Amino acid sequence: MIGEFAAYQILIFLFASILILRTFLLYLKKTKSIRELFLALFIWGSFGALGIFPQLSGLIAKITGFQLGINAIYVGSTIFLIYSLIKVLIQNDRIENSITKLVRQQAINDFKNKYLK
Amino acid sequence: MQKKQQDKIYIVIPAFNEAAVLPDVIKGIKKEGFKNIIVVDDGSSDNTFEIARYYKCLPLKHLINRGKGAATQTGLDVARLMRARVVVTIDGDGQHDPKDIKNLVAPLLRNETDVVLGCRIMKRPQMPLGRIVINKLANLLIHALYGIYVSDSQSGFRAYNARANSLINTTMDRYEFESEVLLQIKNAKLKYREVPIKVKYTKYSKNKYIGMINAQSQNLTNGLNMFLKMMIKSLFS
Numbered sequence: 001m002i003g004e005f006a007a008y009q010i011l012i013f014l015f016a017s018i019l020i021l022r023t024f025l026l027y028l029k030k031t032k033s034i035r036e037l038f039l040a041l042f043i044w045g046s047f048g049a050l051g052i053f054p055q056l057s058g059l060i061a062k063i064t065g066f067q068l069g070i071n072a073i074y075v076g077s078t079i080f081l082i083y084s085l086i087k088v089l090i091q092n093d094r095i096e097n098s099i100t101k102l103v104r105q106q107a108i109n110d111f112k113n114k115y116l117k
Numbered sequence: 118m119q120k121k122q123q124d125k126i127y128i129v130i131p132a133f134n135e136a137a138v139l140p141d142v143i144k145g146i147k148k149e150g151f152k153n154i155i156v157v158d159d160g161s162s163d164n165t166f167e168i169a170r171y172y173k174c175l176p177l178k179h180l181i182n183r184g185k186g187a188a189t190q191t192g193l194d195v196a197r198l199m200r201a202r203v204v205v206t207i208d209g210d211g212q213h214d215p216k217d218i219k220n221l222v223a224p225l226l227r228n229e230t231d232v233v234l235g236c237r238i239m240k241r242p243q244m245p246l247g248r249i250v251i252n253k254l255a256n257l258l259i260h261a262l263y264g265i266y267v268s269d270s271q272s273g274f275r276a277y278n279a280r281a282n283s284l285i286n287t288t289m290d291r292y293e294f295e296s297e298v299l300l301q302i303k304n305a306k307l308k309y310r311e312v313p314i315k316v317k318y319t320k321y322s323k324n325k326y327i328g329m330i331n332a333q334s335q336n337l338t339n340g341l342n343m344f345l346k347m348m349i350k351s352l353f354s
Contacts, residue, residue, distance in 0.1 A: 093346065100183045100290050104191045107157070107177045111195055115175060 186294025
């Protein structure tokens with residue numbers, strides 16, 4: 001315990017703060033959009049807030065109709081994980097498509113230079 | 118078929134490590150009178166590319182392997198550049214009989230249709246029973262997902278006229294390509310026709326197919342994979 005917080009609560013808060021700060025810096029460098037900044041603020045902000053004030057999960061459970069706060073956290077985390085997984089898959093697909101485009105374009109350019117000039 | 122017509126027909130062979138059989142495939146096609154052969158070497162580690170050059174084909178090389186779909190689309194793009202009137206895609210592993218090219222091309226030259234799909238005869242003993250069942254299931258799946266019924270949804274032996282080739286532009290790199298083409302045929306309202314083709318299941322082609330993991334279920338997963346990818350893309354991209 002550090003003051004009235006357990007060590008894990010401080011760690012969660014620090015972790016969330018670092019990620020928010022990182023996204024903010026990336027936003028300033030214009031490598032992240034405002035939408036991504038707000039998304040990071042919402043997700044990591046909620047994560048950090050739940051770390052510092054675990055009783056918030058009870059409030060969320062009350063609002064969403066879950067019987068226990070822990071259930072709300074489980075369901076929310078599962079949805080978030082599935083969403084993240086899908087985002088990773090899409091990103092991976094995009095990268096694969098970009099590689100294919102480059103490889104195909106390069107092959108066609110070589111062909112044009114050799115046979116169509 | 119007149120020579121003038123044959124000059125406007127291009128044959129696309131996507132090839133990945135096919136050096137062992139590619140010479141026979143090329144010779145077979147040339148024997149049928151087709152001289153414009155585009156070989157797309159899809160990042161092979163053997164001398165597929167050199168063989169294509171040696172036999173005076175139009176060779177292209179993908180620096181790294183991107184899959185049959187990507188290689189075929191490259192070939193189709195080049196055929197478009199060459200102002201092909203008809204493009205035929207044929208597998209590089211020697212399972213298709215070049216003698217069937219004329220049957221595929223004929224309806225296109227008569228302007229009766231936009232696309233001709235080569236359909237393997239799904240009867241024993243020409244095809245193993247397991248493969249017949251899986252192919253039929255794949256056809257039903259494609260029908261249920263895309264609303265287009267063909268008797269061989271996964272055949273790579275197909276022919277397109279210039280209009281179809283200009284409208285079809287696929288994004289799937291691997292074997293889902295065949296299913297994506299069917300979807301684009303439907304979306305672009307292209308006319309299509311099916312023509313029976315012969316398939317030679319050689320030891321080479323069988324081994325290669327088995328090497329691609331889970332050969333029997335591949336046709337089914339292709340259609341499903343493509344559907345899932347498209348659904349995820351449209352919902353979350």
